Amino acid sequence: MQIGAILGNLTQCGHSQLFMAFPWNCPDVIVTSILVQWPCGAGSMVRLAVCGVDRSVCDAVAHRIRGATLVSCTIDTLNSTAGCEFDAVAFVGAASPSAEAVRRSVREVKHVLLATETILSTADLQEVIDAGSAAGVRVVVRNPDQTLPSRRMIHDELRGSRLGIPGLIRLHRWESKNSSRNLDPVNLPAPLVRDLDLVLWLANQLPNRLYAVESGATDNETSTIQVHLGFPDGSMSLLDYADTLPAGNDHQSLSTICAHGAMYADDHANRQLLLAGGIARAEPTSEGLAALTMLIQQFVDGVPLADDGQSGIARWRDVRRLADAVRRSIDTRLSIYVGDAQHV
Amino acid sequence: MSDPVAPFRCAVLSVAKHDYVARGVASHPRFELVVVADDPDVPDWIHERNQLFADSQGVPYVRNVERALRDFDLQVAIVSPQAERHCDLSIRAALAGKHVIQDKPLSTCRAECERLVSTIDGTGVRFLMWNRNGLPAIQHAQQQIAAGAIGRPIAIHADFYFAKDSGPPRGSRLPGYPPMDWQTHLIASHIDGSDGGLGRAPMGEMAVEGIYPLGYIRLLTGAEVHRVFARSTAHFHQVHADNDVEDLASVTLEMERGIVATVAIGRIGQASHPSGGEIKLRILGTAGALVINEARPDVGVYYRNQPPKEHRQRRIASENDFLLADNFAQAIDTSGPTIMDAQASQRIYATFEAALKSCRTGQVEAVVL
Structure with missing residues (x-):
């Protein structure tokens, strides 16, 4: 070998x-x-x-x-x-x-x-x-975020029985300003669309109502977008995306509040101090290569995944439908009914 | 050496719910508790709590509010009865010319909020809604924003989870058993301090605790809320499910100057956090951002056989009580504003009123004053 x-x-x-x-x-x-x-x-x-x-x-x-x-x-x-x-x-x-x-x-x-x-x-x-x-x-x-160790752990715990039914999934993703925004085909920032997928993956159901609002920064190239999802079982999700940070580190946080416990994956808590004169810096401790390694290893191993072939396209069709509703909600400033309960 | 200033003499108008406001005010040298008072016809359990507190402070307990307000040469009333009596006692104190410090929530009823604001305006007394804006982390955030560290705030997000239980978990009521009575449960919850929504009328977490995160958002942005979208559920506790009030909610807020805010709030169970709850602020500005843990600074304390409910990370160095009382003393001295006055409290009430409406309608709702 x-x-x-x-x-x-x-x-x-x-x-x-x-x-x-x-x-x-x-x-x-x-x-x-x-x-x-x-x-x-x-x-x-x-x-x-x-x-x-x-x-x-x-x-x-x-x-x-x-x-x-x-x-x-x-x-x-x-x-x-x-x-x-x-x-x-x-x-x-x-x-x-x-x-x-x-x-x-x-x-x-x-x-x-x-x-x-x-x-x-x-x-x-x-x-x-x-x-x-x-x-x-x-x-x-595949959504590459699904193989991040933190996201996998949360997903696996949600599929177990210890934490109970999720009531609220809260996700923040703040990125630096880019020279050009990486837009999804539905004209939303691509990372936000991936986060929609991530939430559906974690919640294991589709929302029936959403509201989204966008707030601009100092120019028209960057903004912050809030997406608020309501699920048929009463649970909810808040997604926060921004690409307004100055050049430098990004910030991510994912908290999942469940009936019998909660999980917090917050890179605020995963930082190390660097003392080098002046105000100390908080350096991130990244999740390294584990996500990419698992992504490729699963592909190489032929691990059957929910994202394979037709089921994968069905999943992305749901995400795109949701992303389209997010865009409509932003444009109309209305909450959008996005359908009856369906499992992802 | 500064000239000695006579302390403000304070009446404590009921400690039916908690006594932390009165104790917090009394921690400031310019305030002195001189009497505890309540109405004569309140239930015995309230008289007992009032008497215990009066005894602990070495002051008399008077079962007649008006007499206490009249006979004790008071300048200040500290109000902490059941939620539905908050405004009434505050209004009676204001009409007697006393400055008012009130526990949250402002009220359970819009008309009472309006009556309070009108009375405070009419009498000219100072009003302070007790809050947490003096916590070190919040003060730090305020200083950073004021110094321009992140530019102009454009979005702010508050996580306000209390990792507390509230009786048996949802789903635990056996078939045939009656729904849990809200006030009976809250009275029994006094022993562990989880009775923030004490009163006859059931109250969800937005109404009970929402003033804290919204207080932060007001302090840090200086902007008013215009529209809200919200979702809520009774996810954890049987008493909330039985009484059709939320123990978990999420709110999107559209504010002045295009600022967007979100609040995630819940009484999410003791098991969900080792130290009382994850409470964080994320503030996004035009030139940077702040991520703030409200519990800092703290000290970790761990030991064998540690009780499950004891916080592992213990907050330290908080001057919240002192700073709020100091703010109130300055407001009295200068006839100036307080850090959270009656109008601000009314706006917060109206915000959560609109949020609850949004939960029912599924629509974005305007905040109506």
Whole structure:
């Protein structure tokens, strides 16, 4: 078994040179099931191209992954390679693949993980997943925040019995001002849409009413958006998003108030003091590479996920419908009835 | 050496609910408790509480409010009866020319709020709604904002969870048993201080404790609330479910100058936090942000066989009582405003009235004064 980072900056060296260094063979790809039949058979290494993170990050994650070799690449370099160098492609992090780029991977019979900060439109997702079904490859759409250790712990506890039914899920996400806002297809900040998905994932139900309000900062490029959800069982959620912070650290907090207890994942509490003269700084202790590692390992392992294929698109369709209602609520300044109870 | 100033002589008009307001005021050297008083026809359990408190302070207990207000050369009345009597006792004190410090909530009834505000305006006495705005963390936040550290506030979020129980958990009432009586339960809850909503009329957490987070938001933004959207539920406690009042709520507030605020508030059960509850403020400004833990500074105290209800993190260095009393003394001295006067209290009442309406209608509701 060989586990290791594939070194080489695809943007700086020729592809042939790079791939000559790989101990990979060009396989005859035969996929018999959407849920993972990796082409090389049991015990073989999956060859996974990772788009959207720095090479150093990809390198570090590669050291932690069983059953796969990873190579960092960009969408451009991925698109320009021949079809058989990879078994699968993981679009993660800041990657923003076009629908065509994803379709191309599927056409080339590559399994695809879509766990980017911005998700394709529902129509594009549907097309890609349909194409994957037809081609017999696995297409997984995942919210990358779901594999954060803090979020996983909260999710797992909610699915257990100790804390009881959640009554309130409260989420804050404050980000720095960006030169250009990363917008979802429904014209909301992409991280807020991911947070909508995260709340649905945790609550395990769809809201029936929402209200949202946006307040601008000093310019028209940034704002703070509050989303207030009401669920059919009386529980509720508050989502707070802002991209108004000065350049520097972001801030996130997730609290979940349940019938028999509560959980607080607050990076306010996860900071360490740096005393270096003047006012002390509170340095964040991050959740490291655990989230990306798990995301890729689950994909490599073929762990059946709720986000696989058609169930994944159904989930994102719910999120998009909700995001659309958020936009309408902001624009009309009205609360919006978003339907009867449904389980996610 | 400063000239000695005669302390303000204070009547304590009932401690039916709590005595922490009276004790807090008395901690300031400019205030002196001289009498406890209440109406003669209040129930015996109230007389007993009043008598106990009077004895603890070494002052007489008079079962006649008007006589006490008349005969003890008073300047100040400290009012802490059941919620539905708050305004009535405050109004009677104001009409007797006494400055008023009142416990929360302001009232259970809009008409009483209006009568109080009108009376305070008419008599010219000072009024202070007891609050937590003098806590060190809140003072720190106020100083940071005043210093321009985060620019102009554009959003503020308050988490105000009291990790307290309130009788048996929801779902524990057996079929055939009658609903729990609100006041009976609250009277029994006095022993552990979880009787903040004491009175005949059931009150949810927004009405009982909401003045605290809204007090913070007012202090830190100086802006009024115009519209609200809210959700609420009785999620934890049988007594709340039986009496159709919330023990958990979330409120979105639209305020002046485009400021947006949210409040998450609940009496969420003792098990949900080791030290009384997660109470935090997040303030977003045009040039930065503050994340404030209301409980700081504190000291962690842990030991073998520690009682489950004992807070592991204990707050220290709070001057809230002193600062509120000091603010009130200055207001009397200068005929100036208090940190939370009758009008501000009425606005907070109106905000939660609109929030409760929003919970019923599912719509965004205007705050009506």
